Amino acid sequence: MTGTEGTVATEERAGTGGRADSDAAAAPRIAVIGGTPATLRKVRAAGFEIVWVYGPQELDPAGLAHVAEAHLVDYREPAAVAELLATVHRLRPLVRVVSIIEDGLEPAAAATTRLGLPGNGLELVQVLQDKLAFRTLLAERGVDAVAARIGHTAADIRAFVAEHGPAVIKPRYGSGSLGVRFVEDLAAADEAGAWAAGFGLHSFLMEQFLSGTEISVETFSFAGRHVVLAYTAKEKLASFVEVGHTQPAPLEADTARRVEGLVRSMLDAVGLTDGPAHTEVIITEQGPRLVESHSRRGGDRITDLVQQVYGIDTDALAFLWYAGRTGPVEPGEPARGASIRFLTAEPGVVDAVEGLAEVLADPDVVDASVSVGPGDTVVPIAWSYDRCGLVLARGRDGREAAERASALAARIAIRTSPAETGPPVRTLATIAARPDRLVGAAPGPGTEPVPAASTGEAAGAAG
Known part of the structure; x- marks a missing residue:
């Protein structure tokens, strides 16, 4: 290893979750950019040998048990990742390059295009990440002019x-x-x-502001066949930050058909043919309108809702599809409702957190967590990562699940006292690790931002 970048090789052994060397040699090789050990286990279960690309300061060593190679590099640099994987591919060919996190999408697409592999190419991913290019393309193709x-x-x-x-x-x-x-x-x-x-x-x-009810549409595309896995209802603050998700969203049949038709037309227009997508839609008085779309599954634990309600593990489905081990999957009728409620608190210094253990003991709770503790500072909510935790709960339907999640979240008290110095001044530069990725490298009148991925791996967690 040289400096802070390099390559770590690990051997997979039968009897420790790995496959025998002879089997591993025959397995198709896939490069995965970012992700967690849980994701890697699903990739392995689909039959792949994994080449893992991750940042050296963010690496979870537990992931090394599941991979054949781990390349430590700033994976947010598409050209560098493409160059690295071109060498990997030349020595031992890859069948795909993928990522399920927002920051990994463009590097994966750059490598996919460079190597001529199947999957989402660079042009597709850049159109979806560039909100102006997305609007322009849809208007040109008569899909939804906003x-x-x-x-x-x-x-x-x-x-x-x-x-x-x-x-x-x-x-x-x-x-x-x-x-x-x-x-x-x-x-x-x-x-x-x-x-x-x-x-x-x-x-x-x-x-142009679209007035109405916002939902997200979770889809999976099977060789150009777009299947809606779920509709997700949203609850937002005035700052547009989402504080709740519920499935199934309460849509009338005609509205659902119109939303599905609009999303399918959009996916065709941008050229997405394989894998998950997460699309935000406003149901206006004039009908459904598009907000934006992403060539990944929804963040904010929306995939957990899909699994609870429809029994579909979106990540596992993706890797099985890429491996040719499954055909198209339909969601069927919802088995139940599920809802996530995100925790908020008054800005200030945390004095105490109460009620979490009791909430976790509730039989309707799938998961609950608090991300702050005594001594931490709660800031005014400017984006999704200012929230303080979550409660994910089940119910007989979406309405009951949402009511339970909200009531259970209210039982968790995050008590704060005003900070002695007052709330910090927050700007893009203080919030985002790399604000140039959001607004362009050279700000100012007459300067257009350059295409790039959003800041921080966690960006993909936002719905």
């Missing part, structure tokens, strides 16, 4: 609102609801422009 353009100043916001009415401004790239702001009317444009400048959002996307 007004959108790049802005830099309050004057740009005023001009857009004067033309299109209420708007949303957001980073051109990114996830987790970071940097999203509602602009109700012309009177709010100057305040929104000042906020964007102070927050460090010097270049942003302005979109």
